[in-house]
Amino acid sequence: MFISLDLETEEPIYTQLKQQIIEGIAKKELKPGEGLPSVRSLAADLGINLHTVNKAYQQLKQEGFIQIHRQKGVVIHPDGVQKADESYYTTLSAKLRPLIAESICRDVSLDEFQKLCLQIYKDFEKRSES
Structure with a gap:
């Protein structure tokens, strides 16, 4: 790496x-x-x-x-990373809130935000499959 x-x-x-x-x-x-x-x-x-x-x-x-x-x-970690639980989703929400707030302040639409998230997510999926 x-x-x-x-x-x-x-x-x-x-x-x-x-x-x-x-x-x-x-x-x-x-x-x-x-x-x-x-x-x-x-x-x-x-x-x-x-x-x-x-x-x-x-x-x-x-x-x-x-x-x-x-x-x-x-x-x-030999057992892999622990799967997401309720605590993880709470932390994830707390981390996303300021990013979403800033995006709204900068006039990033919901559609644009979702497209960007989807693009990044798919990029990780592609790389992990190869």
């Missing part, structure tokens, strides 16, 4: 890293049980602080995407 960070954006580096790993899992580029680089190794490869990588890994661990073992290192 290729990781590309934008050091000029306002988005924190650890968030970019976390999101790209989640995208790799969604696209099936990273499979359950597959190893990820160590904190030190990934930080050195990307030229970023190891605490930044550690923060991304810790959040991914808390959210159930990865496991961190003393002997095996960092691996994609």
